[in-house]
Amino acid sequence: MQPTEQQQLPANNETLSNDLLLDMYRSMILVRHFDRRAVHLQRTGRLGTYAPLEGQEAAQVGCGYALQKHDWLFPTYREHGVSIVHGMPMETIFLYWNGRPEGCVPPEGVNIFPVSVPIATQVPHAVGAAWAAKLKGENQIAVGFLGDGATSEGDFHEAMNFAGVFKLPVIIFCQNNGYAISVPLSKQTAVETLVEKAAGYGVEGVRVDGNDIVAVYEAVSHAAEKARRGDGPTFIEAVTYRYGSHTTADEHSRYREAAEVEAWKAKDPIDRLKTVLIERGVWSDEQDAAEWERVDGLVQSAIDSMQATPPVPHDRLFEYSYAELPQELVEQRDEMRELYGKGGAK
Amino acid sequence: MQPTEQQQLPANNETLSNDLLLDMYRSMILVRHFDRRAVHLQRTGRLGTYAPLEGQEAAQVGCGYALQKHDWLFPTYREHGVSIVHGMPMETIFLYWNGRPEGCVPPEGVNIFPVSVPIATQVPHAVGAAWAAKLKGENQIAVGFLGDGATSEGDFHEAMNFAGVFKLPVIIFCQNNGYAISVPLSKQTAVETLVEKAAGYGVEGVRVDGNDIVAVYEAVSHAAEKARRGDGPTFIEAVTYRYGSHTTADEHSRYREAAEVEAWKAKDPIDRLKTVLIERGVWSDEQDAAEWERVDGLVQSAIDSMQATPPVPHDRLFEYSYAELPQELVEQRDEMRELYGKGGAK
């Protein structure tokens, strides 16, 4: 997949304030740095398999900024960017990739559903949460995230259809990064663009350059306003690219050319916004360097927290399987304790 | 759902020969008579729950005539019409509705897959069978049938997508009769027409007046030729209506107005073709009456065969669960025989 013409259009950045652009820029840097450190941690054995997002920062950060605090996110395994923006602590995300149960728990008041690993299954959840918001008369929306590959799953279809039929305040936000692991979009669907799929559900479809943070921000803002107005769902296709492998367990050179990756790097979302900010005279290379330093400190302290977290107590396996543990599970837990002790302590 | 303008267009019957039209007409009468007798048999306790199709004869018979003998059908529970045309004996269909295992078995050389009860699940089968035909280089196509409600299921979506991606010789033939049991199309999807759903898969979509047998015949013929040429799948929406209840266990007056049914009866597919045939001077009321007599004989003899079929032998429960019965099942069968005998005899 080569970047298309459309993606080369300049950001319509006139409409957004410098402050907002600067905030979003800093967030993109934070997210990129977080991501690179995560990959490095995995390579050095300090993190489990990790799904990198480098290249997709504009799509995620732009989306995150267009939402309100009480809105719901239903993320996949790759939504670290938007999750951080929406209030998920970085150490929590690190813990998740270390297989820690705490890794799925957002702070109180932050509505981020645990990562859905089974592809597309979170889209109906977003639809249901939006439905609840509508029934309760809350001015809240839900965003269901998915990838290009996920559009092939039945759950995507059923969720889109429900969204259309019940006219729900939901955004179905698809990051089309051109690949489902190794499978390119051309083998995933016979259409050229994913946005073409929306019409069949009576759902408005919008396609944006996912590497243009302003375009993403505006598309999501419009969709969110529309949803809050009661005018129903929007499907957004944000065309983007992941620079790295699908996960750290994948090797992307098996299925795509280095030249393709390079072509996309030339459209880098961070570089693009940086150019704009410098042109506007609100940013400089010095500030940039300082900002990378600053985010390094933030990410490092999240890593420190993650590493300082004591091992998980064995009881954690049982604690939350039911609101009240059935007798059989109490006995299983007791036998587990007898055999393996409490775990957790350092 | 009221009949639309589109459905009031006269059949483009100029192109088809009198012989073909007469054959199709006779088949529609046969199918209607079969259907009415089936409903009556159910009412009088001689058949189990039955799914009537009255009103949908043109869609089914027109489709059946456009196919070749070796093509595959993947029917739902309502495809008696096209199944009869494609070579399924009427007594077999009666046996099916009497819960008899023989009811799923077409004669050798007739490629009709057993009725799929779970909604939309047969569409991927049709896609797979078409794929096999393509791989084997056979000039064979597959037709997957479904209703309007079935388009909401994930299996429809996944099958459409596979059909598009692999460009398979398959026709996905949807009889939009306006209802999924009690649920009208307007609650099933936010779009007005089902054909709008095809574009999202890169599959050609065609919408026809399903009560106009010529339109159906031509649409299916074109789609079949295209498929045989290697030019891929077609989704056909045949707009039609069932006059009766969803099944004999349903009561359609609970969810629709008598006036709506009457409006559709004014567009009756059989009446419409009859008018054409009489105008062409190839048919008369006397011939018509004689034909109804003739099909009554055919249907009656199928009913006689069905009723003459001895009860099912109990062993039938085990015979085909595996190619070779595992030891455990042999023992279960033997215990069953001990307790209940062989069954089957009269």
Next chain:
Amino acid sequence: MAKMTILQAITDGLRVALREDERVLVLGEDVGVNGGVFRATDGLQGEFGPHRVVDTPLAEAGIIGSSVGLAVNGMRPIPEIQFFGFIYPAMEQIVAHAARVRMRSQGRFSCPMVIRAPYGAGIRAPELHGDSPEAFFVHQPGIKVVCPSNPYDAKGLLLAAIDDPDPVLFLEPLRMYRAFREEVPEGRYTVELGKANVVKPGKDVSVFAWGTMLRVALEAAKSAAEKGLDVEVVDLRTLSPLDRETIAASVKKTGRAVVVHEAPKSAGVGAEIASVIQDEAFLYLEAPVMRVAGYDTPQPLFSLEDIYAPDAKRILHGIDKAMNF
């Protein structure tokens, strides 16, 4: 007190829940205008409106998946699966999501929902309308499985299931829907989940059953009594978690056990119950636990359904095998 069928008791239970709790909503195929294919939701849309009793598109994963979102965001959805055999397309949403929301989020989110489904065979319905795959859900941790056998329990268990903070699969024995009437109290009452009921005490052999099979087991017990056998019949009512205490107490008393179900025998719930019995009452067992179940073939078309499902004769045969081992 009104006499009700199981079906009426369920409708009544739904009505109570809809009245008392604004968060409750009923959704599914044909549950609204039509009142459900068995009329279990008859009249409810008229009383509570189309926003609380909702006809959905024909999509089981969509129904359960959106119910997960509804539940997580504060509602109490009661999705209906039209027949238990149509739950398969919703498997992933149930076993990978509904059952795991609490654990996955470490209690931060929960998924209180009651999935209702008509269950079992025996009404001459078409294929797949008579499947009994309860074992799948008993095997899946995080979701409870409940099945009443009479009108009183039907309403009481349903209201308890709706109160439960975790997802519950509520199986409705369709062959019994209208089979008989019983007195059912008005308004709210609950029957505790996880408790079996010794329906007929006896001392010679214990028969464990639920749903439709409970009545068939009672029939068998009656025939056995004619032969001088005193059969204890236990209605399990909740299949997950099992009431191991009541099961064990019964077998410790009788020393012999028969488990009955409509699903295929292999790896059915009967295997779990047999295993629990030997875990808990090994030294009391005078004979292997007999499993009287569907055969290990797919549920057949209805001309063979009577041969497929256990009847009193087959249960009696199981009792005899347990007695004469």
Next chain:
Amino acid sequence: MAKMTILQAITDGLRVALREDERVLVLGEDVGVNGGVFRATDGLQGEFGPHRVVDTPLAEAGIIGSSVGLAVNGMRPIPEIQFFGFIYPAMEQIVAHAARVRMRSQGRFSCPMVIRAPYGAGIRAPELHGDSPEAFFVHQPGIKVVCPSNPYDAKGLLLAAIDDPDPVLFLEPLRMYRAFREEVPEGRYTVELGKANVVKPGKDVSVFAWGTMLRVALEAAKSAAEKGLDVEVVDLRTLSPLDRETIAASVKKTGRAVVVHEAPKSAGVGAEIASVIQDEAFLYLEAPVMRVAGYDTPQPLFSLEDIYAPDAKRILHGIDKAMNF
């Protein structure tokens, strides 16, 4: 003879099948260009072309559903499910269709296909990559379930599964994929389905396991030997249909049994095996059959996976309980 890992043996088996039989095709997510996420199909698309080794869209119901159509129309599809925990969306196509084609059509049509899936936990993978829902498929009549524990069996059972005229679910113990090498003959050979293998004869207690757990059971047997216990270890290899004869013979000899699996205990395959044992060897049993299994909680994230899955210690504990009952 070449030494191969389980993974290499599987690739080799697929290659033999693709070479010998034009009707065979391999399909699934990432199985082509990428050679599968574990490289089980590495090199096969290069050798046999993109029409026989096919990257499909990301849709499990579509993969299995189209495989049903392929099989019915004369092909021999070998669909891959990327991880066993992603089989849930294909449940309906498997249990309502693949498993029933032969019975439903009274033998007129059949559905020979081998569904391959990496199986079990233990490799620090993300959530749902370590589920073990084999019990669902053991409960479903009409489909066989096979799981090798070593390279020789992996290839031999795979080729037998491909030859089988009925659908087979072929579970590949992913923790063992590259754990060790063994001699694997070149070309075609088969290991009969439905036959267990007494891997280590013993006289004190029988341990039944399969896949990854087989090696863990052997480890436990070794520790037990140090305590003077002679453990018999049986590799079941086929979970459906079970080799009841071998199971019974073993328990008749030892009088005690332990069943091991990674899936949750309740209503797992262990319950079926325990039930079979008491059906077949009741009078020989000196203790209840011990089930050493995953706990009745959802498969946890990987920080807890070692506590969740049975290890040698837990199996030994089970053996002790069986011995000291």
